Amino acid sequence: MTSASDGKKPLRYSVRGKQSQFFSAEGVDELVSITMALAQELWVVKERLAAYESLATKKKLFTQKELDGLKVTPAQRAKMDAESQAFIDRIFFVLRERVEGLAADPDEPAPPKEP
Amino acid sequence: MTKYVHHDLKIDPTPEEAARQAFMSSMRLYVLHDMANGMRTVYENAVEPDFKRKNRRAPKDGVEVHRALKNDTTFKFYSSMRCNVQEMVFRSILPTVERNQDALNKKAKTLSRSKKAKGSVQTDPNFEVPRSVAAIDVHLMPGNYDTEYGPDDVTQGAVYDNGISVFSMGFFGDNLDDIGSSISLFIKNRYPKFKPARILDMGCTIGHNTVPWAKTYPKAEVHAIDVGGPVVRYGNARAQSEGVSVHFHQQNAEETTFEDESFDLIFSSMFLHEVPKKGIKKVFKEARRLLKPGGLMLHMELPPNKMLGPYDQFYLDWDSYYNKEPFYKLFRDADPRAVCAEAGFAKSKFVQYIIPSLGQYGEKAVKDSVKQQTGKADDQTGRFAAGIHWYCFGAWK
16 A cells, blocks of 8 residues: 555545444454455465465475566466365355255254253 | 456556455355355245245335345345455455556556547546535445546546456456447347447446447447546546547536437446436436437346346345445336336337347357347346346437
């Protein structure tokens, strides 16, 4: 992000106005945002690691410049995109589990009633 | 470069920025596909049966579906994550745009003067941006279409271009022009004798769906208008870099400076739902004023609610409540045929089409669809999923 000290007007990153709130418990909406940002940053680490591994395998030795200059091929991109779908599914598994639970065997015995 | 921005205004993200952008496309796919399908399953298996038990009938429209789903945890996660995804899409490209801001402005100026094409751009420093744009960040895009960071600024054009590149997950095609390309190809085949000499695109933003009309009708003089100065400047440079001549103007479609009966074809895409109801009436009247007798007005939009069942109404209305597109539902609740008639178009001259995406189905399918119009929307119409169809409507004058 450009700082205001260089004399330029910094770009606005935040959206104006009231944010939607979906959860009644305080802070849950913010926790969802933070979790998603964490997931994104973790993905960045995974991509960078993949880049390191790719270069390490290829050359055994590399420089920072070489690393930053590495271009992902369309085939590598497609592979990464497929992997990221699986990665997302792992993180948000609890949501899929809830949906799949609805399609569970209707003959499953009901759990005992709470005392 | 951002995945679908290939022209001369492309900007290079760092490897980390590129990873963030790629992740957001994947995340959007997960939310709009996996989570959206999950929410429908929850609705059909739990929420709707519960509603029927309590009310002895099914929900009658999207509002009732929304009300019934609102307290469900899956809806809350879907909605919360969809809002976050939308904001994060733009945040993933903003640092790349910000770092390249000066270079982009310089490049746009050079391209607008280049001889590669004969396009032009006119902006007005005293132009009054309507409140519907100036007061909100439409679809959660920081800065919207109109924020000017300096003189002759194109920043918000770059934010929009690179933003929709990440947002579209490929469904807008390799050049983000699938809507314009599919619809112009359809019209050329549906009306082979119709050869528009002057074309106007209203609410064009960066002209990504204007350029295909100029390519489909290369002899036509093509104009494009938008209230955002940065987007029309960027659009002009973008078209120039593609070697396509389009004349961009910073103008409000509700009241333009063009002469009566000066266009053969007036088009818009994804524009009307961002205009308040009063404004839409003015836009249609203006389109009628500008059209030559025998001319065609055509608007691409999401299908109206009356074409959809209650769940799909709710699903497409979601943006109106949570995506800072407050006029979306009001527009989709209206009857397109009535809106055209109210502006003076004859009811018998009304047209509406559902057109397969050129990028996904290919040229033959678009041409074949000329004879396969049923007038019915399906759950692929307007939804960002495999097999998308584009809905458009309008009238002949």
